[in-house]
Amino acid sequence: MSVLLLNASLQPLNVISRRRLVVLLTRERVAFFDESARAAVEADLARRCLGEGVIVVRLLRNISVPRRLLRPNRRNLLVRDDFSCQYCGWQGSAMELTIDHVVPVSRGGAPSTWENQVVACRRCNSRKANHLAAEVHLHLRRAARPVAHEYAHLLFLRHPEVRPAYEALLQSTLLQTPPAAPPAALRTALPA
Ligand SMILES: [Zn+2]
Numbered sequence: 384m385s386v387l388l389l390n391a392s393l394q395p396l397n398v399i400s401r402r403r404l405v406v407l408l409t410r411e412r413v414a415f416f417d418e419s420a421r422a423a424v425e426a427d428l429a430r431r432c433l434g435e436g437v438i439v440v441r442l443l444r445n446i447s448v449p450r451r452l453l454r455p456n457r458r459n460l461l462v463r464d465d466f467s468c469q470y471c472g473w474q475g476s477a478m479e480l481t482i483d484h485v486v487p488v489s490r491g492g493a494p495s496t497w498e499n500q501v502v503a504c505r506r507c508n509s510r511k512a513n514h515l516a517a518e519v520h521l522h523l524r525r526a527a528r529p530v531a532h533e534y535a536h537l538l539f540l541r542h543p544e545v546r547p548a549y550e551a552l553l554q555s556t557l558l559q560t561p562p563a564a565p566p567a568a569l570r571t572a573l574p575a
Pocket residue numbers: 468469470471472473503504505506507508
């Protein structure tokens with residue numbers, strides 16, 4: 384079972400563990416969207432076995448989420464680059480791909496910025512080695528850009544299983560709302 388935690392504004396915040404869900408429920412910090420979901424989860428928790436599927440809960444009070452700049456760690460770089468080599472386009476699993484420094488660190492490149500790191504297959508990475516791409520006739524398929532302000536987008540890439548539940552929920556929530564502009568948080572939370 385996956386638990387998607389939303390802000391009171393419906394902005395997706397995170398996928399949380401069931402332990403965290405229990406803590407939030409105990410402290411009365413979150414609400415379910417409907418009574419049947421609540422009853423089902425409470426019954427499951429009592430039996431200490433949670434079923435399949437996705438549970439969506441919402442914080443009762445909005446927390447302010449800084450527009451965060453995501454860190455260019457390996458996991459986020461793989462997601463940004465669609466698990467594909469940025470030189471030849473080859474797609475692979477996380478295990479099969481490496482991170483290449485566009486300007487090699489040994490030649491003054493920044494070791495850990497979004498702009499200077501791209502996903503590369505082993506073959507391209509060993510060909511590039513301590514060179515600039517042009518020196519070994521490789522070229523980047525697209526510029527390496529930072530991923531900022533797209534937290535929800537990455538969240539759903541990492542946890543694709545919760546996305547349909549979130550979209551169904553938005554749909555039903557918007558249908559209940561009188562015709563008006565959705566809150567800004569909601570618009571920015573949804574990737575194109
Ligand atoms: Zn490659």
